[in-house]
Amino acid sequence: MKIVYLEFQLQSQNPDMEECFKNAFELTNSEILQSQFDTALSGSTTVLALIQQNQLWTANVGDSRAILCRNNNGWKSIPISRDHKPSDEAEKQIIIQAGGRIQCQRDFFGNNVGPERVWLSYIDAPGLAMTRSMGDKIGAEAGVSSIPEVFQFTLSTNDKFLVIASDGVWEYLSNDDVMNIIIPYYEKDELDQAGEKLMMEAINSWKNNSPARDDITFIIIQLNN
Incomplete structure (x- = not known):
C-alpha cells in the first residue's frame, strides 16, 4: 500500500477518507502492474483498517475480511468489510457490464463445479473467485477492479477486538467461529x-474439507477503550 501517500493525505485538513483509500489503492495497483512480477494471472485480495479516536474505517478488495467483536451483554461478531464475490448480484453486474462472464467451472461432462468465477467472454481465463483484486491483469480485462469498498463505523467501549484475515481463514470458519475461538x-x-x-x-478446517489449502494470514487487534 502507498503508505506515504496515505499518510500525507490524512494529514491534510478534513480529508475525504474514501477518496484517500481509493487513490492509495489505485497507486498501489498501478505499481504492481508495472513491476517486474508477472501479474497476468497473479494478484491479491486486500483489506485494511484505520482507527482515529473513535472512528474506524475499512477498505477492501476481494474476499479477505475484517470483523469487529463486541461484548454488550453478550458477544456479537460484526462484519466491517464486504466480500466481493461473483455470486453477489451487484458485483456480478459490474463484471457483465464490463464485458466479462460469470459461471462455474465445468467438469468433463459439462456439470458445474465449485463457486461462480470471473472469465473473459471469449476464453476460459482467468477463473477468479472474486470480482475485485490487486494485480490480475487478465482479470481486469474481464472487469475485475482494484477500487476498494470503504466503510466507516463509530466505536464504543463495548467493542473489544478486530480480526483482519485472508480468505483462507474464512473459507470454512464463520465470523462467529473465529470470534468464539478468540x-x-x-x-x-x-x-x-x-x-x-x-x-x-483454520488449518484443520481445510484438512477436514479439502485436499488443498489457501493462504492463512490474520491479525487480532485489541481495542484500547
Missing part, C-alpha cells in the same frame, strides 16, 4: 495464544 484467550489477556489456536483451527 474470546477465551481475550478474557485471559492471552492474544498470542489466541493467534496460535486460530491458526490451528
Whole structure:
C-alpha cells in the first residue's frame, strides 16, 4: 500500500477518507502492474483498517475480511468489510457490464463445479473467485477492479477486538467461529495464544474439507477503550 501517500493525505485538513483509500489503492495497483512480477494471472485480495479516536474505517478488495467483536451483554461478531464475490448480484453486474462472464467451472461432462468465477467472454481465463483484486491483469480485462469498498463505523467501549484475515481463514470458519475461538484467550489477556489456536483451527478446517489449502494470514487487534 502507498503508505506515504496515505499518510500525507490524512494529514491534510478534513480529508475525504474514501477518496484517500481509493487513490492509495489505485497507486498501489498501478505499481504492481508495472513491476517486474508477472501479474497476468497473479494478484491479491486486500483489506485494511484505520482507527482515529473513535472512528474506524475499512477498505477492501476481494474476499479477505475484517470483523469487529463486541461484548454488550453478550458477544456479537460484526462484519466491517464486504466480500466481493461473483455470486453477489451487484458485483456480478459490474463484471457483465464490463464485458466479462460469470459461471462455474465445468467438469468433463459439462456439470458445474465449485463457486461462480470471473472469465473473459471469449476464453476460459482467468477463473477468479472474486470480482475485485490487486494485480490480475487478465482479470481486469474481464472487469475485475482494484477500487476498494470503504466503510466507516463509530466505536464504543463495548467493542473489544478486530480480526483482519485472508480468505483462507474464512473459507470454512464463520465470523462467529473465529470470534468464539478468540474470546477465551481475550478474557485471559492471552492474544498470542489466541493467534496460535486460530491458526490451528483454520488449518484443520481445510484438512477436514479439502485436499488443498489457501493462504492463512490474520491479525487480532485489541481495542484500547
